[in-house]
Amino acid sequence: MSRDPLDVQIRRVDPDVPLPEYARPGDAGADLRTTESHELKPGERAVLPTGVSIALPEGYAAFVHPRSGLAARCGVALVNAPGTVDAGYRGEIKVIVVNLDPYETVRFERFDRIAQLVVQQVERVRFQEVAELPGSARAEGGFGSTGGHAAVGGTTGGNRYASVVSDREGQ
Ligand SMILES: O=c1ccn([C@H]2C[C@H](O)[C@@H](COP(=O)(O)OP(=O)(O)OP(=O)(O)O)O2)c(=O)[nH]1
Ligand SMILES: [Mg+2]
DSSP states (O other): OOOOOOOOEEEESSTTOOOOEESSTTOSOEEEEOSSOEEEOTTOEEEEEOSEEEEOOTTEEEEEEOOHHHHHHHOEEETTSSEEEOTTOOSOOEEEEEEOOSSOOEEEOTTOEEEEEEEEEOOOOOOOOOSSOOOOSSTTOOSSTTSOOOEETSOOOSSOOOEEOOOOTTO
8 A cells, every 4th residue: 555645845945946756656766956057177176056945844854866868877976975954954955976988978958867866764863872783694794704805816616796907007
């Protein structure tokens, strides 16, 4: 059974911008558009306006996520992905894009869909300081402790992620 959607107040900073929209039923993210046309050379980044600001209820946050198609086709990522929009933020939502393609310039036109906004409930916690934390199966293991380090300049079998192939030889 589906729940009723949460009502969230939204204000257009740019009177012509279409409101964020879920492209398909069941989508988690509502697409955000930019109100500015902008070109990004390889490696360049920009803070793009979306033309909207929102008032989230206490206990919620909105997260600015990249769009996968834009990432796969054009190499566009968000520098701070996912960007966090706090419940108390009333300013215009901005999107910090970066062109990770090594060769191609990317051009955004006004009202292109550049990111997606995922609204979620978030917990506020009270940090309670202790001298010792309770034990766990993982304990302090992190950063590849389950195996699968990338092999530098070669291959290793087994449970690995990928190989890092150095192109810096002879330098
Ligand atoms: O992609 C983003 C990320 C953040 N924001 C807005 C909403 C958020 O509430 C505010 C602050 O973001 P954040 O806390 O990530 O940035 P900060 O560098 O910690 O700034 P501050 O000191 O204002 O908290 O900026 C955006 O518009 N887009
Ligand atoms: Mg902050």
